[in-house]
Amino acid sequence: MAIVRKRSLFIIWRDVIFAIFLREIKSKFTDKLGIAWSVISPVLFIFALSYMRGSMDGGNTHGIPTFWYMAYGMMLVQFFLGLIGSVSGSIKKNKPLYAFRQVQPISSVLAVASFELLIKFFIVLILLIIGFYLNIDMDIDDPIEIILILIRVWLIGTSLGILLALAQAYVPEVAKLQSLAMRPIFFISGIFFSLQDIPQEYWPYLTWNPLLHAVELTRYAAYRSYGDAGVSYFFLDSATILCVFFALACYQISWKQAISR
DSSP states (O other): OOOOOOOOHHHHHHHHHHHHHHHHHHHHTTSSSTHHHHHHHHHHHHHHHHHHHHHHHTTEETTEEHHHHHHHHHHHHHHHHHHHHHHHTHHHHTGGGGGSTTOOHHHHHHHHHHHHHHHHHHHHHHHHHHHHHTTOOOOOSOHHHHHHHHHHHHHHHHHHHHHHHHHHHHOTTHHHHHHHHHHHHHHHSSSSOOGGGSOGGGGGGTTTOHHHHHHHHHHHHHOGGGOOTTOOHHHHHHHHHHHHHHHHHHHHHHHHHHHHO
């Protein structure tokens, strides 16, 4: 007689997330380049912007090699925007799976967000290899803090993605407004510039953006000589906690209605 083993809710939830995670990987291989393009594209973009900025400041930007200066900003901002785009579409994308009682929208969100984190890991690995072979100087004074900042950005991006996913379930046109609203983030988050390049009286118009704090603090964690003028860990932590709390509260209130529409 076969023995039926009961699985705990945690194990069921873990297996569901892993299954959706594998489904996400498989879907990326449907095109010709697949996951490879998700990794190669940001690397090429970083090289292009590094060349542009390097031609202006001679290869050294505020005490940081221009390649790494651009890489820190580009990696965080592209990670943030890619995360929001993927997570905001995850609930609708996996809606047929919700017919199974074990599958809930939060499982889709975590699987997609984890997949984006995995892609970013490979991008960082490739950049480190390229930097080593090109003999580009690299210092990381506080690697733990860089990882913690990346986690903060991951939490903020995932939280905003959840809010947009819920909004799209009620108003599909939000997806069109989202693409327009996200475009300025690329230009105001400190990829190509530093707060040190801007007169101090204009800082309040930019420092409301937690992503700018994340980019500047990442550069500061890597090169202490860069400085942390105008940005703070307190603001970044506060923004992270607020986004996570608000996203989870809205999800708890409206997820059942969202998937039934």
